[in-house]
Amino acid sequence: MENKNINAGNWTSRTNKTVHHLAIWTGGWVLTMALATFGPQFLWVDNQFLTITAIVLNLAIGLGMILANIRHLKVLDEMMQKIQLEAMGLALGLGVVGGLSYSLLDVTNIISSDAEISYLVILIALTYITAVFINHKRYQ
Amino acid sequence: MKNRLKVLRAERDWTQADLAQALEVSRQTVNAIENGKYDPSLPLAFKISRLFGMPIEEIFEDGEGS
Numbered sequence: 253m254e255n256k257n258i259n260a261g262n263w264t265s266r267t268n269k270t271v272h273h274l275a276i277w278t279g280g281w282v283l284t285m286a287l288a289t290f291g292p293q294f295l296w297v298d299n300q301f302l303t304i305t306a307i308v309l310n311l312a313i314g315l316g317m318i319l320a321n322i323r324h325l326k327v328l329d330e331m332m333q334k335i336q337l338e339a340m341g342l343a344l345g346l347g348v349v350g351g352l353s354y355s356l357l358d359v360t361n362i363i364s365s366d367a368e369i370s371y372l373v374i375l376i377a378l379t380y381i382t383a384v385f386i387n388h389k390r391y392q
Numbered sequence: 393m394k395n396r397l398k399v400l401r402a403e404r405d406w407t408q409a410d411l412a413q414a415l416e417v418s419r420q421t422v423n424a425i426e427n428g429k430y431d432p433s434l435p436l437a438f439k440i441s442r443l444f445g446m447p448i449e450e451i452f453e454d455g456e457g458s
Contacts, residue, residue: 262416263413263416263417264413267418328418329416329417329418329421330417330421330432330433330436331417331418331420331421331424331430332418332420332421388420390429391420391421391424391429391430392420392423392424392427392429
């Protein structure tokens with residue numbers, strides 16, 4: 253093992269660190285999303301200042317989560333970056349195409365209910381998770 | 393692309409995790425390269441070459457050549 257790069261251990265700890273940071277930011281974003289959603293119903297009623305504060309906080313932490321994700325992606329190795337890129341590209345493409353088709357169904361009154369953005373988020377998330385899983389299997 | 397990574401690693405009694413750490417990639421990436429499922433970029437191929445102290449062409453074999 254004498255030929256090995258002396259900085260080798262840094263990469264693993266750097267990767268673990270970015271995963272840890274991303275998990276913290278994601279957890280914070282989910283919590284503030286819950287706060288902004290349920291706060292006006294259960295914690296404070298008719299207090300617009302607190303509602304706006306919760307939404308701004310959620311937005312700020314969401315931006316932090318995006319930056320943490322970018323930092324995490326930059327630390328990944330080239331194959332993992334490729335897997336992520338393909339999965340994100342597919343999720344984005346399907347999200348745009350599927351989302352607009354879904355919106356058209358609503359606008360043209362083919363479906364009786366209103367188009368909900370949550371369905372789009374679920375579609376993007378499931379597409380991304382499935383694509384990452386399939387890509388990992390493909391390179392095994 | 394075929395390669396001799398698995399043999400070279402075994403000769404040195406390294407695990408995939410050892411090699412992955414030395415190359416600063418994941419163990420899955422080492423596994424994919426060894427199995428020919430993923431072709432490394434030129435910088436990574438040079439890194440592998442430096443690690444084993446061998447020219448790239450002695451480690452990787454161009455499947456379309458000869």
